Amino acid sequence: xxxxxxxxxxxxxxxxxxxxxxxxxxxxxxxxxxxxxxxxxxxxxxxxxxxxxxxxxxxxxxxxxxxxxxxxxxxxxxxxxxxxxxxxxxxxxxxxxxxxxxxxxxxxxxxxxxxxxxxxxxxxxxxxxxxxxxxxxxxxxxxxxxxxxxxxxxxxxxxxxxxxxxxxxxxxxxxxxxxxxxxxxxxxxxxxxxxxxxxxxxxxxxxxxxxxxxxxxxxxxxxxxxxxxxxxxxxxxxxxxxxxxxxxxxxxxxxxxxxxxxxxxxxxxxxxxxxxxxxxxxxxxxxxxxxxxxxxxxxxxxxxxxxxxxxxxxxxxxxxxxxxxxxxxxxxxxxxxxxxxxxxxxxxxxxxxxxxxxxxxxxxxxxxxxxxxxxxxxxxxxxxxxxxxxxxxxxxxxxxxxxxxxxxxxxxxxxxxxxxxxxxxxxxxxxxxxxxxxxxxxxxxxxxxxxxxxxxxxxxxxxxxxxxxxxxxxxxxxxxxxxxxxxxxxxxxxxxxxxxxxxxxxxxxxxxxxxxxxxxxxxxxxxxxxxxxxxxxxxxxxxxxxxxxxxxxxxxxxxxxxxxxxxxxxxxxxxxxxxxxxxxxxxx
Amino acid sequence: xxxxxxxxxxxxxxxxxxxxxxxxxxxxxxxxxxxxxxxxxxxxxxxxxxxxxxxxxxxxxxxxxxxxxxxxxxxxxxxxxxxxxxxxxxxxxxxxxxxxxxxxxxxxxxxxxxxxxxxxxxxxxxxxxxxxxxxxxxxxxxxxxxxxxxxxxxxxxxxxxxxxxxxxxxxxxxxxxxxxxxxxxxxxxxxxxxxxxxxxxxxxxxxxxxxxxxxxxxxxxxxxxxxxxxxxxxxxxxxxxxxxxxxxxxxxxxxxxxxxxxxxxxxxxxxxx
Numbered sequence: 001x002x003x004x005x006x007x008x009x010x011x012x013x014x015x016x017x018x019x020x021x022x023x024x025x026x027x028x029x030x031x032x033x034x035x036x037x038x039x040x041x042x043x044x045x046x047x048x049x050x051x052x053x054x055x056x057x058x059x060x061x062x063x064x065x066x067x068x069x070x071x072x073x074x075x076x077x078x079x080x081x082x083x084x085x086x087x088x089x090x091x092x093x094x095x096x097x098x099x100x101x102x103x104x105x106x107x108x109x110x111x112x113x114x115x116x117x118x119x120x121x122x123x124x125x126x127x128x129x130x131x132x133x134x135x136x137x138x139x140x141x142x143x144x145x146x147x148x149x150x151x152x153x154x155x156x157x158x159x160x161x162x163x164x165x166x167x168x169x170x171x172x173x174x175x176x177x178x179x180x181x182x183x184x185x186x187x188x189x190x191x192x193x194x195x196x197x198x199x200x201x202x203x204x205x206x207x208x209x210x211x212x213x214x215x216x217x218x219x220x221x222x223x224x225x226x227x228x229x230x231x232x233x234x235x236x237x238x239x240x241x242x243x244x245x246x247x248x249x250x251x252x253x254x255x256x257x258x259x260x261x262x263x264x265x266x267x268x269x270x271x272x273x274x275x276x277x278x279x280x281x282x283x284x285x286x287x288x289x290x291x292x293x294x295x296x297x298x299x300x301x302x303x304x305x306x307x308x309x310x311x312x313x314x315x316x317x318x319x320x321x322x323x324x325x326x327x328x329x330x331x332x333x334x335x336x337x338x339x340x341x342x343x344x345x346x347x348x349x350x351x352x353x354x355x356x357x358x359x360x361x362x363x364x365x366x367x368x369x370x371x372x373x374x375x376x377x378x379x380x381x382x383x384x385x386x387x388x389x390x391x392x393x394x395x396x397x398x399x400x401x402x403x404x405x406x407x408x409x410x411x412x413x414x415x416x417x418x419x420x421x422x423x424x425x426x427x428x429x430x431x432x433x434x435x436x437x438x439x440x441x442x443x444x445x446x447x448x449x450x451x452x453x454x455x456x457x458x459x460x461x462x463x464x465x466x467x468x469x470x471x472x473x474x475x476x477x478x479x480x481x482x483x484x485x486x487x488x489x490x491x492x493x494x495x496x497x498x499x500x501x502x503x504x505x506x507x508x509x510x511x512x513x514x515x516x517x518x519x520x521x522x523x524x525x526x527x528x529x530x531x532x533x534x535x536x537x538x539x540x541x542x543x544x545x546x547x548x549x550x551x552x553x554x555x556x557x558x559x560x561x562x563x564x565x566x567x568x569x570x571x572x573x574x575x576x577x578x579x580x581x582x583x584x585x586x587x588x
Numbered sequence: 589x590x591x592x593x594x595x596x597x598x599x600x601x602x603x604x605x606x607x608x609x610x611x612x613x614x615x616x617x618x619x620x621x622x623x624x625x626x627x628x629x630x631x632x633x634x635x636x637x638x639x640x641x642x643x644x645x646x647x648x649x650x651x652x653x654x655x656x657x658x659x660x661x662x663x664x665x666x667x668x669x670x671x672x673x674x675x676x677x678x679x680x681x682x683x684x685x686x687x688x689x690x691x692x693x694x695x696x697x698x699x700x701x702x703x704x705x706x707x708x709x710x711x712x713x714x715x716x717x718x719x720x721x722x723x724x725x726x727x728x729x730x731x732x733x734x735x736x737x738x739x740x741x742x743x744x745x746x747x748x749x750x751x752x753x754x755x756x757x758x759x760x761x762x763x764x765x766x767x768x769x770x771x772x773x774x775x776x777x778x779x780x781x782x783x784x785x786x787x788x789x790x791x792x793x794x795x796x797x798x799x800x801x802x803x804x805x806x807x808x809x810x811x812x813x814x815x816x817x818x819x820x821x822x823x824x825x826x827x828x829x830x831x832x833x834x835x836x837x838x839x840x841x842x843x844x845x846x847x848x849x850x851x852x853x854x855x856x857x858x859x860x861x
Contacts, residue, residue, distance in 0.1 A: 029797035029810050035679030035789060036761035037802045037809050039824050043817060 003077035012073030016066055023062045058584070064577050071570035075563045088128040088184065089145060091175060092117050094159050095189030096134040097166025102190070102209060106375050106402075109209045110161040113188040116206055117156045120186050121149055123449060135189070136162040139174045168193060172200060208402075220286050220302040228278040233286050233302060249288075252281035376404050376419030378445070387414045387427045390436070390459045394452040404440035413437070427463065436460055592688075592695045592729055597852060601696050602703040604860035606670060606753055634658045635750045636774050653840055654773055668706035669718075671751035671776060672697055674732070675758030676712045677742040678803045685848040686786040687733065690757050692852055693782055695729040697755055698722075700860060711745055713738050741804050744768040751776045755859075759784055760832055761804075769832075773839040780842040780859060783832060787849050792821065 003009070034040070094117055100110040121130060130152050132143040142155050168191045175185055185202070187194070190209035199205055220233040251257055286302040378399040383391055396417060406422035409415055413428035413435070424439040447453050491501050593601070634650050637657030650658040672694045681687045698708035702722040709718040710728060719725040742762060754776030760783055762768060773779055794800075794813040801808050811817070829845065836843040846855045 026797070029799045031799045031801060032792075032794060033682055033801045033803050034792070035682055035759060035803050037800060037805075037807055038761070038763060039821060039828060040800055040809055040811065042824050043811075043820050 003074070003079050005076065005078045008073050008077040012069060015073075016069055019062065019066060019069070023059075061577070061580060061584070064573065064580070068570055068573040068577060071566050071573060075567035075570060077563075079562045079566065088125055089131070090120065090124055090128055091131045091133065091183055091185045092120055092156075093133045093135055093171060093175070093185065093187045093189075094156075095166055095168060095187075095191055096136045096159060096162050097189075097191070098136075098162060099166070099190050099209070100161035108161070109190050110159065112208045114156050114159055116188050116208070117159075117186075118153060119449070121152055121156070132156065132159075133175075134159055135168055135171060136166045139170065166191060169197070220284070228276055231275040231277065231284070233275065249286070250275065251285045251287070252283060254281070256281075373404050373406055373419065373421040373424075374402070376401055376421050376424060378417045378419055378424065381415035381418050381423070381426075383414050383416060383427070385414075386429075386434075386463065387416070389463050390416055390427055390456075392459055393455045394459065396447070396456075399445060399447055399450070401440045401445040404445075407437060407439045434463055436463065592692050592726065592733065593699065593852075597696070598699060600853060601699040601860075604700050604856075605704060606668070606697075606700055606706070606860065634777060635661050653838075655770065656774055658774075668701070668704075668753075669709060669751045670697060670701040670706060671709045671711060671748070671754040673745070673754060673756045673758075673772065673775070674710060674712045675742045675756070676714075676732075676736045676738050677761075678739055679759055679761045680784070681736065682803045683786040683788060683848065686759070686784060686789075687736075689846065689848045689850075689852075690784050691729050691733040693757055693784070693846065693856070694732075694755075695726055696852060696856055697859070698725040698729065709751065711748070712736070713740065713743065716745075739804075742768075744771040745775075746771065748775055753778045753780065755780045755782060757782045757784055759789070765832065766835055769835055769839055769841065773841055778842075779840070780844065781832075781836050783829070783843065783845045785845065785847055787847055790825065790847060792818075 094110075094113045096110065100108070100113065102109050106112060117132075124130070127147070129145045129147045130143065130149075131141070131145055132152065132155050134140045134142060142159070143152060146152060166189075168187070168189055171187065184204065185200070186204045186206060187199075188206045188208065190207065194205050194207045220231060223230050249257065378396055378401060380391055380396045399417075401424065404419070404421075404424045407424060407426060409423055409426040410428070410430070412430050413426040415423045415425075416427050416436070417423070417425035417438075425437060427434075427436045429435065447456060491499055493499055634647055635658065637646060637651075637659050641659045645659045645661070647658045647660050674690065674694055680690055694710060698710070698719070699722055701708040702720055702725050705720070707718050707720045708725055709716065710725075710732065712732065715732065717728055719728060742758065744767075754772065756772050756779070758781070760781075769781070772781070792813070797810065797812050799808055799810045833843045833845075842859075844855070844858060
């Protein structure tokens with residue numbers, strides 16, 4: 001058990017010492033023979049009632065009073081139970097299947113996986129323990145709950161790709177047996193099932209690598225013919241034999257899979273497939289299905305819409321990116337949902353809508369043109385005007401992105417992030433609407449791993465939709481709100497909606513509640529108190545040093561926290577001590 | 589052992605007289621009866637009513653005053669008698685100076701009586717002796733001072749023949765002191781209560797945590813004494829003493845508070861003539 005307000009003990013300890021000294025040095029009761037007690041007895045009840053703090057006579061009464069002081073001081077020190085502050089356990093799983101031998105411009109995939117694993121270890125809190133697993137045709141436990149990082153680095157460097165196919169689907173059941181409540185799981189793999197099948201929501205999935213077969217769909221068009229609709233899907237290949245290419249699937253808006261016989265490759269079978277449909281669907285999705293060593297890429301897809309399509313604003317926004325979701329809650333009149341409603345701005349991945357905003361306050365846009373650049377080294381551009389707020393309090397220099405598109409900023413935009421390959425992000429006002437365009441997914445960069453990532457999100461949101469007030473935020477530190485002097489507790493609302501309170505001890509109320517990730521509200525003012533998450537930040541988690549005040553169930557029956565229990569015991573003990581004092585002083 | 593009375597005190601006492609000795613050869617009650625317009629000038633004494641007494645001799649005024657049926661009886665033509673009832677309970681001997689002062693008072697009154705030919709009787713719980721010689725009386729007081737060891741509470745004697753003057757020397761630390769005062773009032777024509785207290789009883793020199801032990805019941809009581817408690821004790825003590833004085837006056841008894849620090853000559857000046 002630890003204490004948030006440990007300074008209380010500095011007041012309690014001198015008090016305990018003073019009580020002990022007072023007891024030891026108190027005048028001892030001397031015995032006097034008096035002629036009669038009849039006059040003294042008349043004074044008894046008045047004596048005991050007018051002097052409640054009678055000098056402690058028996059030693060056990062002193063111990064009782066010391067214990068009461070300890071209990072009350074413990075309650076005032078805001079105790080926390082260490083059950084939730086046990087060292088973090090991180091399970092790192094590296095895919096060592098044959099596909100990890102693939103050599104990419106950034107190096108082999110297994111080398112990238114080792115680098116990512118090393119980075120995870122380096123950014124973990126000091127007391128973290130690690131388990132290292134590799135997965136190919138089976139799971140191999142290479143280290144179990146070790147804290148020696150040098151030894152762990154040696155084990156990571158010894159991980160090499162095998163020559164067998166992997167099956168990562170066995171991992172959830174395998175890991176479930178060894179993970180504890182405070183465990184975090186990091187899976188580094190190039191397996192396409194990393195993104196195509198559901199995984200435990202709290203797993204950190206790190207996908208590496210791209211498609212092996214450099215074949216991509218360049219487009220699909222349909223024309224009305226005499227007997228129906230004739231479609232042409234153009235597939236480009238980098239020279240690999242077409243016989244080894246992936247198969248082509250056609251799916252309509254109802255997920256109906258069209259018969260493969262309707263798909264006829266051309267005679268030369270190099271780049272163009274034809275399809276004939278009697279009645280085309282409203283929406284047709286053509287995609288190259290992945291093979292065992294490939295992952296779906298955005299350029300493997302082609303969408304054809306019967307009606308004239310409108311430009312679709314797409315943001316690469318993985319569902320695990322909880323920063324934006326949390327940050328959006330601080331904006332007034334913004335609703336975060338997982339279903340498409342009457343949204344004016346839709347934020348979605350390539351296939352799934354994950355967020356809709358009912359009021360078009362802002363947009364995050366990724367242009368359709370793709371000119372992927374591998375591992376560009378981001379450098380900040382020169383911003384001025386309102387756009388200069390995007391760089392406040394953050395340092396993006398030398399940030400890395402796995403894959404980024406080279407953008408062409410329009411005339412109204414200013415370059416924000418760039419590399420030697422070109423512009424990767426820009427910002428500006430398009431017809432008065434503040435717009436920020438990223439050429440990469442935030443989670444495909446190391447920005448979330450940086451301590452100032454919440455500030456980046458804040459800057460973006462502040463630029464897109466300026467809040468009514470702009471409190472001063474600092475990552476990893478307390479949020480300070482200046483409130484009017486008020487002796488009453490300040491009630492604040494946690495991200496999950498639960499109400500908590502702060503006892504104001506000074507003019508400023510310091511909110512240091514990091515038990516929840518998200519936005520907090522104090523006196524109708526939204527503030528961002530804890531936008532970072534342990535997996536994405538290398539800041540030492542305050543939660544480790546100041547664990548949340550949540551007692552285990554066996555310590556907190558009836559919903560009482562440990563501090564409330566100490567207070568209750570202290571008050572009961574005080575009542576008992578008062579009664580004992582009265583009892584000992586009464587006439588016997 | 590030091591003498592109870594010094595030579596100067598003894599000389600001064602032989603010049604003093606008890607009330608009846610200086611006012612009337614027949615005693616104080618006879619003088620009172622004459623002053624109050626009694627039926628005759630015959631010396632009389634008051635005694636409790638007994639079966640067979642003539643109801644015409646009942647003194648109704650005294651009966652109402654004493655709450656006992658009292659009759660007038662002609663005083664026998666004899667010499668005067670002084671009766672000293674001495675409280676020998678442990679509370680009287682808790683302080684040596686207090687016990688010393690009690691015997692000095694008894695010795696002094698006896699010297700005054702015997703030096704004028706009257707008799708002096710000392711009554712305590714285990715002693716009842718009458719003396720007419722001064723030296724024998726002094727020796728008796730010395731003996732009582734040195735040998736009194738009773739640990740029992742004081743009990744007022746009953747069925748004693750009336751004396752001309754009775755003096756009760758006590759600290760009155762008895763819970764039934766009002767009853768004992770009534771009993772004492774029937775003991776003599778003239779009664780006098782000498783309330784003897786030591787200075788530590790009037791103003792206890794106590795401070796801090798003290799355990800008080802009752803000298804007679806051995807009951808203990810722990811208390812913290814401070815200035816406030818001192819003040820409260822003084823208030824209770826004053827009330828208690830005033831109650832005793834008022835009760836004595838109601839019963840027709842004289843009351844004299846004598847502290848251990850008081851000079852004997854000064855203390856008895858109100859009693860002796």
